[in-house]
Each structure stands twice: as structure tokens, then as C-alpha cells.
Amino acid sequence: MAENIVEIQDLHFAYGDLQILRGLSLSIPRGQVVGILGGSGCGKSTLLKLIGGQLRPSSGSVKVDGKDVHALSADELYALRLDMGMMFQSSGLFSDLSVYDNVAFPIAENFHLPEELLRRLVMMKLHAVGLRGARDMMPGDLSGGMTRRVALARAIATDPKLMMYDEPFAGLDPISLNQIVGLIRELNSALGLTSIVVTYDVQEALKVSDYVYVICDGVVLGRGTSEEVARSEDPYLKQFLNALPDGPVRFHFPGPELAEDLNLAPVLRDKA
Template structure:
């Protein structure tokens, strides 16, 4: 009788990760895994530590304690050269795209190839046009970022993020500021490009409904901790009060509408605050 295959090791693994900015502790014992081929969303309110998690995975920050591993390698133990080599296998889509404003669309996408490879110019041209074709913007190659709509700029930034066929793609609020059509396009591109590349993706986002359509797994962060996790179906069916409030955009719940204050009647009738 053959034994069932062992589950593959996660591409990204965080174990009991803590992080503080000075005296302010932002993350308090985070456990999180991303397996190969997955698109994983990290959700939570503003300031809960989501973007800090991306920076820890990308090696921009080091955990105060606990371990952050990418492809089995402890990010805290890598030398500068090893860290940069690993980063070349990652792509990053920054919030609002962060295109180089003095470069054309073509040159923005070509930038990582020129910086990190010795490919001939003709091959770089072909690869750039293939990436732009994948995001529907082959015809915009000569435009400048200032000539693009917000949705087009985000697609160019996505083409640049996957320019080197990364094993891991990090997204910081990829849907921020987009109209519904552009938002849907970006969501489908994230899923399609992840699958086509055989990559893994980690996406920080507030957009619940679009994310539930494209991701494989969701982590909810609150007060520096993972308070809920699950597949899209598990999240939709969750009875957890925080998840219910977040998914349904309710004004009051575990995250209260009112900032802590004395009873209102104690402040009326000319009485002070």
C-alpha cells in the first residue's frame, strides 16, 4: 500500500512573527503560509500591519522575532547579495502603480530586464511586447504614464511586475482608486498571470468582493494578529463577528463606530468634554 504524497512545503512561511516600529508593536505572533500556485489575500483595517507583512516577505524589513522564510530560506539570515538575488525572483505591484514618469510604457516594462539580465535588445523588445500583449496594452508602448488612465497605468505596472517571470508576486492594494471595469480587469489579470507563470501571489487589499472571486485563501488581520482565515467559501459562510462586519461593510461591530467616550448625556446641558 503506497503512502499518500506529503504536502509540498510552502513557498512563503511566517511563524510566530512579531514586529515593532520602536515601542509600537505592529505584528503580534503571525502564522501564515502561501503555497505554490496560490493567490492569497491579506485583509484587515487600515494600520493593522498588512503592508508591513509584505515588506517582511520582500526582505525590506526584518522581524523582531519569529521566522520569515521564502522558498525555504530564512530572510533574516541572507547576506545582502543573497537577498537581492532572491528579490530578482519576486515581482511587486505598488499601490497606484509607481511607474517611472519620465519613461515610456515600453521602457517601464523593459527596466527590470535591462537592470537584471544581459539579454540582447531585440529579445528584450520581444519580451516587453509579449508582456504588454498579456495586459492588453501592446498599442500603448510609446505612450508616457501621463497619457494613461488609472486602469491602464495599473496594467502597465502589472506587466512590469511580471517582466522577469517571478516565482512570487506581491501586490499592495492593487484595486485602489480603480473604476469597476478596471478593477475587474486587474483582478482577472492577477489570477490569469499567476496561473500562466506558475507563480504564487500575496495580495494586500480592502476589496472583499473582487478578492473572493479570484483568491484561493484569505487571512484577516486585526490588531496585529490573524483573527480569521479560510477559503472564499469558508469566509462567506463565516460566523466570526469581525469577518461578518468586514465582508458586509457594517458600520458597527467588533470594530466600533464610536470612538471611546463618556455617555452622551454626561456631555449635554453645558457640561464640558
């Protein structure tokens, strides 16, 4: 068994002319919670879709559990996807199904189980996220934090080996947020998972992760344990981690000098 459950090598990807990944390489060791940090729009969700085989890179490779995701047949990819759980920011719950049925759905779709066994499985998953008591509620009646926890129960329903979380902290109140941080860590060790947590939220990423990658401009900008990354003296990392508006990554998009754009007379330019 390979030590790394995910290995990504020199990955390039573009949406048409919009280049997103420019030679990204990283590996995810088994058993860890690994944070992938990066600003909005830098390609984090895209990266998860490349790992899940929903998108195809222009070059480079993604291996999950030793298998080259983009060289698999449709059947092989489908089987591999059963090993990957995914929790999206927008939960993706079926709004006309109860909490119970939302969690039962992926199990029933993939395995033919007697009703009683299915019920026990669903109850165990709901118990794991503290929501057994909410089984009969409808998604529309849940708070933001509960919605995210149901989505989590559904993502672990088929016992994946690898869990991927896309912005699991976005828009949560502080208590729900800490519950999600705790759940990600607890489930990772209790279920023997490996977890990838993709987020722009620096503080939470450092809290939840054993190891962190910071990505920017389509490559890995920095990496290390949460402690190493938090202490880093690298100017790019410091700008990102401290959310400084200006630094090596400029606030101003490259363009002509302001004085030129304002058509100031040369005598005024020095003052602009």
C-alpha cells in the same frame, strides 16, 4: 521543494512605539492566489515589506522558498528578490520613461541581453496585459487601469515566482477592476506563479482568491477558502466582511461615558 512558498511564524513588528504585528502566522501554498484582507492601517503593506526583506521584524520568522529572509546576506537577499514581483497601488512607474522603457528597465538592469531579445521579452509582457499597442505612450497619458496594467507588466518582467499585489483594486472603475481581477488569476496560472493580494476590498478579494486570511490587530482573525470566509458566522469576520460600523470592533474609541464628558447633572445622565 517546500509546499508553501511563504511561511510566516509568530511575527512581531513595531514602528517605534506603534505595535503593528503581534504574533502573526500564516502560510502561502504554491500555485494559489491568496488574499490578505484587513482594514486600512492594520499593517498589510508592512507585512509585504517584511516578506520582501525591506523591513526587519522584532521577532518571528519569514521564510520565502525555504529561505529565512532576515538571515540572508545582502547578496542572497538581492537574488531572492528577483523571484518576487511587487505591484504597488501607486504604480511607481518612471514618469519620464515610455511604457516600453518602464517594462524594459528591470530586465535590462538585471540581465545583459541582446537588444532584439529584450524587445521580444518586453513585447510579450505588454501583450500579456493587453498593452502592446501602448508601448510608446508616456505614463502621464495613461488611464488609471492602464497604469496599473503597465505596473503589472513591469512586475512580471523578470519572471518572478511570487507576485505580491498591494491594493491592486483601489481607485479603479468597474471595468478596469474586472480586468485586473482577471489578469491576476490568468497570470497566476499561465506563468505558474503564486500570488499574494493585499487589500481592504472584501468583494474583490473573495473574487480573486483561492484562499483568504483576514488580519486585524496584528494577528490572523480568520482564514479559509473564499467560500468558507464568505459564509463564516464568526462575529468579527461578519462585521469586517459586511463593513458593519459597530460590532465586536467598537465604533467608539474607549473613553469615559458621554455624560461624564459633557458634565451632565446626575439626574440627566440616565437620559444621555
